[in-house]
Amino acid sequence: MATDWEKKAAAARSKLNESIPQDWRRVIPDNHVAAIDHVASCDLLTTREAEIIQMSATALVADLANGRLKSAEVTIAFCKRAALAIQWTNCGHQFFPDEALSQAKQLDEYFEKHGKPIGPLHGLPISLKDQLRIKVRNTIGHETHMGYISWIGRIDEEDSVLTAMLRKAGAVFYVKTSVPQTLMTGETFNHIIGRTVNPRNKAWSCGGSSGGEGAMVSLRGGVIGIGTDIGGSIRIPAAFNFLYGIRPSHGRIPYGKMANSMEGQETVHSVVGPMAHSASDLRLLMTSVLNEQPWLYDSKVIPMPWRVHEEEAIYRKARLGNLSLAFYENDGSVQPHPPVVRAVDMVVSCLEKAGHTVRSWQPYRHDLAVSLVGRVYVSDGHADVSHETGASGEPLIPNVVDLFDPDLSAVNVNELWDLQSQKWKYQMEYLQKWLEFEATHGGELDAIIAPVAATACVRHNQYRYYGYSTAINLLDWTSVVVPVTFADKDVDKAIPDYSPLNDMDGLVHKEYDAEVYHGAPVAIQVLGRRLSEEKTLAIAEEIGRLLDSSLTP
Amino acid sequence: MATDWEKKAAAARSKLNESIPQDWRRVIPDNHVAAIDHVASCDLLTTREAEIIQMSATALVADLANGRLKSAEVTIAFCKRAALAIQWTNCGHQFFPDEALSQAKQLDEYFEKHGKPIGPLHGLPISLKDQLRIKVRNTIGHETHMGYISWIGRIDEEDSVLTAMLRKAGAVFYVKTSVPQTLMTGETFNHIIGRTVNPRNKAWSCGGSSGGEGAMVSLRGGVIGIGTDIGGSIRIPAAFNFLYGIRPSHGRIPYGKMANSMEGQETVHSVVGPMAHSASDLRLLMTSVLNEQPWLYDSKVIPMPWRVHEEEAIYRKARLGNLSLAFYENDGSVQPHPPVVRAVDMVVSCLEKAGHTVRSWQPYRHDLAVSLVGRVYVSDGHADVSHETGASGEPLIPNVVDLFDPDLSAVNVNELWDLQSQKWKYQMEYLQKWLEFEATHGGELDAIIAPVAATACVRHNQYRYYGYSTAINLLDWTSVVVPVTFADKDVDKAIPDYSPLNDMDGLVHKEYDAEVYHGAPVAIQVLGRRLSEEKTLAIAEEIGRLLDSSLTP
Secondary structure, eight states: OOOHHHHHHHHHHHHHHHTSOGGGOOOOOTTOSOHHHHGGGSSOSOHHHHHHTTSOHHHHHHHHHTTSSOHHHHHHHHHHHHHHHHHHHOOEEEEOHHHHHHHHHHHHHHHHHHSSOSSTTTTOEEEEETTSOOOOTTSOOOBOOTTOGGGTTOBOOSOOHHHHHHHHHTOEEEEEEOOOTTSOSSSOEETTTEEOEETTEEEEEOOSSTHHHHHHHHTTSOSEEEEEESSSTTHHHHHHTTOEEEEOOTTSSOOTTOOOSSTTOOSSOOEEEEEESSHHHHHHHHHHHHTTOGGGTOTTSOOOOOOHHHHHHHHHHHHTTOOEEEEOSOOSSOOOOHHHHHHHHHHHHHHHHTTOEEEEOOOOSHHHHHHHHHHHHTTTTTHHHHHHHHTTTOOOOHHHHHHOOTTOOOOBHHHHHHHHHHHHHHHHHHHHHHHHHHHHHSSOOOEEEEESSSSSSOBTTOOOOOHHHHHHHHHTOEEEEEEEEEOOTTTOOOOTTOOOSSHHHHHHHHHOOTTTTTTOEEEEEEEESTTOHHHHHHHHHHHHHHHHHHHOO | OOOHHHHHHHHHHHHHHHTSOGGGOOOOOTTOSOGGGTGGGSSOSOHHHHHHHHSOHHHHHHHHHTTSSOHHHHHHHHHHHHHHHHHHHOOEEEEOHHHHHHHHHHHHHHHHHHSSOSSTTTTOEEEEETTSOOOOTTSOOOBOOTTOGGGTTOBOOSOOHHHHHHHHHTOEEEEEEOOOTTSOSSSOEETTTEEOEETTEEEEEOOSSTHHHHHHHHTTSOSEEEEEESSSTTHHHHHHTTOEEEEOOTTSSOOTTOOOSSTTOOSSOOEEEEEESSHHHHHHHHHHHHHTOGGGTOTTSOOOOOOHHHHHHHHHHHHTTOOEEEEOSOOSSOOOOHHHHHHHHHHHHHHHHTTOEEEEOOOOSHHHHHHHHHHHHTTTTTHHHHHHHHTTTOOOOHHHHHHOOTTOOOOBHHHHHHHHHHHHHHHHHHHHHHHHHHHHHSSOOOEEEEESSSSSSOBTTOOOOOHHHHHHHHHTOEEEEEEEEEOOTTTOOOOTTOOOSSHHHHHHHHHOOTTTTTTOEEEEEEEESTTOHHHHHHHHHHHHHHHHHHHOO
């Protein structure tokens, strides 16, 4: 007999299934491995639609702004592809193509009437993680259940600030993508829709918590997806899906009126940012949002327009082969899998070949950072998580069970303040290390290259070590993920007779299998100090350019 | 018999007394009222020194940079005057003129050798609240006891980030000024040095918690003083001492490595900023600190240089009589004393006379803001305060007793998160009010004029209502205090048959006495949204200019 919560979950699943128009439904063969190999041959998109979804967001908005493309056709193209992505990878929570089309038509009418776009994202479909609220014109909004059964039926009564900014910029909304229960894991599984899988191999995770976005954008069911990141939740799915992603520093992009777990937790802020196929599409999103002056609406946003001069300074250095970078392959706690180490090395060689300077970086007490941030995540002794799951009686998902300590107590206010003091002290010490590096080597250090995760993808329920991403959350640095390559069983051999540094290192090491992970995407992150989005993104773009040109003979 | 803590306090007092050179000591007559009427006739400063201390900081650094003045003579002038200020108003915690002179001489040597100043504050003495740490070259630093007996003997082992920035900019340190026990009160009294009094009337408070700075700068024992503000602690003493003061938004000026009470409390951040005799001297300090790129050292500082274009936009509007402002006289909870209402009206008339638009502002739920921020201040159930006072056995001072509820519990982490959620929601609602005002009246609203406190000065132990300042701390808005006028018993008559809105209003109302407060300084605050320091300071400057010119026939 199905329990109450199972019935509620089943009803929500049915609602999602029904939201996919009949003639967009396909039978997904059980025996497939990689959705990405099949989705194009599903005979749903027209040739023109198939071309549209392959375009960059930057190219799309250009053609939408000059009238060569209509929003309606772009929207239908992405809706169709999103419908396939949802069916193949289970990456959707809410899907509303009719409404999207009606919004698109209104934008087309606007263009017709005024002869100009309504904003920099005019007519562009944007895919949203199921934390962003969408009020629908003249009616109530969509549901935001965020993977909690007890939240099913919670209707969006207003736009999140970011939704409103994107709307003003001309974006079209058509889908809310999947997240894991609690949002606090690096994979994407919840008891409402089940598991979201990696489009390149259904045995691999799509990453998390913005895993739905990772799968959706990877399959080009979306051209830009909006994710959030409190411990790697933009970066891990970007890396696992061969995408670019930016974790802006807190205060750059508005989080106001979004749903969240542990709402009000401000010790380590969750941040929101885009995932896309290129650095320039990330920039399009960032500049379009900042163009709407989000600081006038969300008190946590810093009144800081996009600083073009910061980018230009990097472009100049890039042209001259004058970038000064650092890198690390190992954070001192967990040795990354061979493909990850190779990706870092590839980036370093590419940069050096172009004349840039890349020196070794000594990670500064990342174990302390990881331990502090870990304590912050559970500083309420799991009270929030227990409350939200307990309300429906649903069990914890395996990833959360891994992180859950039933004996853990909440910290008290003074202990929380002590954690916050330690955080600040650590952040300042790390800034000091940056300055010392500059003093030692003479001249500015532009960014640091590092792994995003210890693994290139991961099999389900095997994501263990969050330290490569979470240390950066504690620092609140800007991080941009750059996709680099794919694991190769012939090159990325396991290290023989590896002696683990600690239990976690052993656990992570054991998971590596060159055969199993063959073909898994591998990325690096480019790290800049706090609020260095322009500079760090420009460096990521240069790295991407160098990697691309290294592939063309 | 003196208790242990009394003995420790007495020893610290003796140390302070001894730090004043013999021939700088004066006998202070018991029967004086206003230090400000006597201090100039103490026969200590030479005529030239007396002229120096009357100069603005902006004029001083100009003459120090062109060699017309030497840092040594400027430093001696301010040290002498500071010695008098300490003796007359009890505004010092640590005084170290010898060291200051040696620092000044080094700067003079630098100037001699290089023919140019070391930085924008070259040779300028800056007075520091006793939260800033000072490492002394080649030796250990000064003491930071912050008014807690249990902290006596705590030696500064490093510079606070701000101290280091000021040092690099060329500032000379010579004094640490007094604060109240806990820092959490609007007056300045502690069990180590006793009470700091108002230079204009020793029966009035100098304000708090940066009360030592208020008295020191008011008496020109300093030209720029550094204060901090978590609930009005820069603004109240600025107002009570006829000074300008800026409460920057959090993240603009570095607080790193400063001492504080309730360290690690981040729900409502304490901020640091200057107090001075003019808006332009505040600007000098702000620009000099930002010039040193404090964000490279303190992770909480936003990488945002001084935005000259924001000031210039205001200067243009000011010239054209095009400023658009709003004002309120009453926050809906406590009616300010008559001189305060008159000060707001004076500012409004001045602005209107110059052609600017000033409309009435409806304070939005300030009672909620005051209640939220109040709960944050005591969210640990007084644990920190009880610990620091309990360590020595010293009793709580009367102002703290007023705020102390022995039955109050600490909030738990989830309750703190809830407070933080409420704070954010309120901040966003208030931003919405700002936008609605602009929509209603068409065009940008530049700033809001408001009282700083309900009273013009206050008699000792009578500071009760913090709401005029604390609501702004919850919003984290930029606030600049502009001194306006002085209470006048012939004009500022008590309201007859006043019916209090509530108990607090009754308490505050009862304290007003036109005779008692005759001559008390009155100020207003200019409020700008978060991180609007350039704009808000420029508006404050314009208001000051208009007030000045309204006094000259």
